[in-house]
Amino acid sequence: MIKILLISDDTNKIAKFGKIFDTSLYEYYLMTDEVMIQDIISSNTPDIILIDQAFENHKKINKIIKSICENAIIIYLISSNKLEKDIVNSANAFITDDMSEDLILSTVNVNLRMKNSLEMLSSSNKDLADSLYRLNAMYNTSSQFAGTLDKAKLLQYMAEGMDRALSYSLICTLSLCSENEPVLILDSLYELSDELISAIKFRTILNYNAVFEGKKQPFEIDIESLKVVKHIKNPSNRFTFNIFQYDNMFAQIALGENHFGFVEIFKDGSFTPDDATCFQTIAQQVALPLKSATLYQEIIETNAKLEKLERLKSEFISIVSHELRTPLTSIKNSLDILSSGKCIEITPTADKFLSMATRNVQRLSGIINDLLDLSKIEAGKMEFKFAPTNINTVIGYVKSALSEVAKSKGLILQTNEANNLPDIKADAQRLEQVLTNLVSNAIKFTPEGKSITVSSELIDSENIEINDSFKDDINNLSGKYVQVCVADEGIGIAQKDLHRAFDKFAQIENSLSRKEGGTGLGLPIAKQLLEAHNGAIWCDSELNKGSKFYFIVPVTLDK
């Protein structure tokens, strides 16, 4: 019904308008008393207010009305076209004495429609502003979610986001994210008594049992042991048990099979459907970063475990090597004393077996040294003495050290060095170790009468050819390198085994290498040593034709 208030003491007008608005469409009041007018304007604002210009107090009443309701629609009843100045500005429309009934109704209706349009506009404006504010709050919350992998913080941001978007009285979040125990987080506007907290705990456990009905519960929860974290905004006030009568909403914080907990929100006032959407959205939004945070934590833990294992392995190798070294020394010493002939007579048979024992002790001690080297490199404890080094000098040393051994096996060891090679930044002794290993292997696996060639050259990264077995491991090459190649005409390596050539103990399956001796650690050590030089090592091979082992070390400009 349309509420019409007439302010007039003119009986003619009262009768006239009483007749016009005497239908079920209108609720019609007549008032002249200031206090009563004030009351009705504040409690139940009329849609249209008609003020008689002839009414004595009309100016004062006009002011009172405007002060209470700025947008009230006021139509003035005037007797002539002569208007008082103040009225012109404060009236929405005018009705003159000579206007017909239809014209009066039409004037009233036009103003009513205008009022409704204005109200609609203002209400949709408010809705728009609310939505914008809420969107903004949700956007901020999302950005906060993206910025952390700390689960407690994520839940805190969730509560803050809900506060910004929904303004709550109380949020109860049951967090199942921590490993050891569930936590009930209470974000409350006012202080909560112990009794109230117990009641909230009880309610939470009921919710928990409902959520996990028929499923495996991640934790056993009881009232006594459930841990509570409180954040109170305004501790000087207290909530009562009335809070359970407040409007409330509930949402699970879950992603697929992952349950991170749930959240219940209470508000003194009612939630709108938009509030519900917003609440569910925030609760859903936090689940994804919680999942990421869980995964991240798992990765960190796995890494820590792996690091510990790696360290234990290095320590183990080091301790074992030490423990092996001492008894090995005693065996070796005893063999040396026996072989010296100072305490027994050495027959040819005794000599054969003493030599056998001595040879194997040497081999064992080689393995221990290699193991120690490898564990040192892997633990990052190997020290390198980098200095400008000419690779041809290294090749020269290795050649002079091993050419006798090669000769005794009926092999030709030749070198083919490029002239004017630039120096590389390297630990010459370590490169010698690598090259000695490669040439010794070549000597071991090459039959009599064949040759072994060690060559060096300066090469551009684009021209380095690495076969498919090693391509994935060796990348990021750039600039110039010094490349060394050890080519033999030996038994070679099958294509399928090539990629394993630098694995630890890879040779052990090869019966020839067992016969020939060797620790199976020489090539993995060489690989690690070259990696410490920012270089690389790989090989090409063809079964029964021979192998080519290449290594490269970068030529750096800094001296």
Add this chain to the structure above:
Amino acid sequence: MKKILIVDDEQDIVESLKFVLEAADFTCYTADNGEDGLRMAKEIVPDLIILDVMMPKINGYKISRLLKYDAKYKNIPILMVTARSQEEDKLIGEETGADEYITKPFELDEVVKKVEQYLK
């Protein structure tokens, strides 16, 4: 005859060193722990000491330091025997004053040669 003190808790190693050194005409004294080793070094005042690093009671580095800081003993050459173990690695960098390091397993001939070098 020149006197050599061998200090090592590994009896087998002591035995083999003693055998080759006696065969090379040295008089050998032995101790199987650091405490006895230090006491004997002061009593006997040997011409040379062969000293293991990792030993119960007092380790070889410490004995070496104690002797080398003492004017009375600082001229006695010390050959330090090391197993390159991790515990030893932790001690690396400490001043020991040892004259020579021998890594296990070592060549007996080489030890004899080194001893002869120092006592020429």
